Amino acid sequence: MEQVKLSQSLEDYLEMVHMLRLANGIARVRDIAAALKVKMPSVAKAVIELKKLGLVTQEPYSGIELTSEGALVASQILNRHILLKSFLIKLGISEAIADKDACCMEHILSAETLEKIEEFVNAPNEPAKKSKTAAKSTKK
Amino acid sequence: MEQVKLSQSLEDYLEMVHMLRLANGIARVRDIAAALKVKMPSVAKAVIELKKLGLVTQEPYSGIELTSEGALVASQILNRHILLKSFLIKLGISEAIADKDACCMEHILSAETLEKIEEFVNAPNEPAKKSKTAAKSTKK
DNA sequence: TTCTAAATTTAGCTATGACTAATATATCAG
DNA sequence: CTGATATATTAGTCATAGCTAAATTTAGAA
Numbered sequence: 314m315e316q317v318k319l320s321q322s323l324e325d326y327l328e329m330v331h332m333l334r335l336a337n338g339i340a341r342v343r344d345i346a347a348a349l350k351v352k353m354p355s356v357a358k359a360v361i362e363l364k365k366l367g368l369v370t371q372e373p374y375s376g377i378e379l380t381s382e383g384a385l386v387a388s389q390i391l392n393r394h395i396l397l398k399s400f401l402i403k404l405g406i407s408e409a410i411a412d413k414d415a416c417c418m419e420h421i422l423s424a425e426t427l428e429k430i431e432e433f434v435n436a437p438n439e440p441a442k443k444s445k446t447a448a449k450s451t452k453k
Numbered sequence: 454m455e456q457v458k459l460s461q462s463l464e465d466y467l468e469m470v471h472m473l474r475l476a477n478g479i480a481r482v483r484d485i486a487a488a489l490k491v492k493m494p495s496v497a498k499a500v501i502e503l504k505k506l507g508l509v510t511q512e513p514y515s516g517i518e519l520t521s522e523g524a525l526v527a528s529q530i531l532n533r534h535i536l537l538k539s540f541l542i543k544l545g546i547s548e549a550i551a552d553k554d555a556c557c558m559e560h561i562l563s564a565e566t567l568e569k570i571e572e573f574v575n576a577p578n579e580p581a582k583k584s585k586t587a588a589k590s591t592k593k
Numbered sequence: 594t595t596c597t598a599a600a601t602t603t604a605g606c607t608a609t610g611a612c613t614a615a616t617a618t619a620t621c622a623g
Numbered sequence: 624c625t626g627a628t629a630t631a632t633t634a635g636t637c638a639t640a641g642c643t644a645a646a647t648t649t650a651g652a653a
């Protein structure tokens with residue numbers, strides 16, 4: 314439980330491994346590269362680092378697996394992402410932008426800020442002040 | 454008006470030049486280093502970059518000045534900082550943490566998100582639901 | 594005025610994280 | 624089974640951004 318301290322970049326790679334495994338059952342170098350808009354050698358290097366840190370394993374030339382610690386850390390990051398995305402959407406930001414900005418914010422916010430954001434997201438809801446969003450309000 | 458694209462790091466240096474000039478009338482290498490918690494040679498290097506970009510000027514061995522473009526860019530960054538800090542404080546985050554997190558967020562958020570945050574900050578204010586902020590009961 | 598201490602700058606090292614080019618391996622079509 | 628193509632890896636380059644150590648300049652104290 315020594316709390317590995319990951320760079321933003323490594324957090325992104327680890328999270329993407331997790332997401333791809335959830336979505337496809339497997340996390341391939343090619344797909345990670347496509348999703349993060351980097352080239353495959355960048356992924357290969359990141360995977361080497363994550364292996365050194367004991368967060369992933371990989372048979373040569375095949376998919377990337379998470380260790381139990383890796384899975385734990387990855388899901389923490391993913392949870393932050395989901396929280397922040399909900400938060401931004403609740404502020405009225407479009408889904409695409411919410412996703413993109415959540416992706417940056419998830420690496421930098423302090424625990425206190427994340428807590429307060431969680432409270433806000435879970436709040437019963439403010440009385441929709443004068444909602445001029447009338448039309449396609451809850452478009453999701 | 455070609456919108457220089459600064460790294461987060463250079464944005465921090467430029468903003469700090471602006472803040473120190475506002476606070477002290479002069480931005481010295483030593484003070485920038487102290488404020489950003491880096492060493493002086495790191496500041497010197499950053500200043501060289503900002504000079505190349507036409508955002509600051511400096512007589513050798515003296516304080517750093519902003520060009521008119523530098524002043525413009527710096528105040529945009531500072532305005533984002535102020536906005537984000539207000540926002541976080543409105544969410545109930547302590548001033549110190551709000552300042553710190555605003556400092557990270559100011560470099561990464563999209564225009565749309567900043568707009569929505571501005572709307573939120575300027576909103577008439579929700580009816581402080583059940584304000585139990587009284588005795589800092591939010592031990593959580 | 595002169596000398597010492599502080600501030601600034603330069604030179605050069607390190608780590609991160611991207612890239613291209615080249616190599617190695619795997620997989621699939623025939 | 625074999626070869627072409629896709630995927631993965633390795634090697635090496637580059638830029639950013641930090642650092643220390645050493646040199647330079649400025650400024651204040653004696």
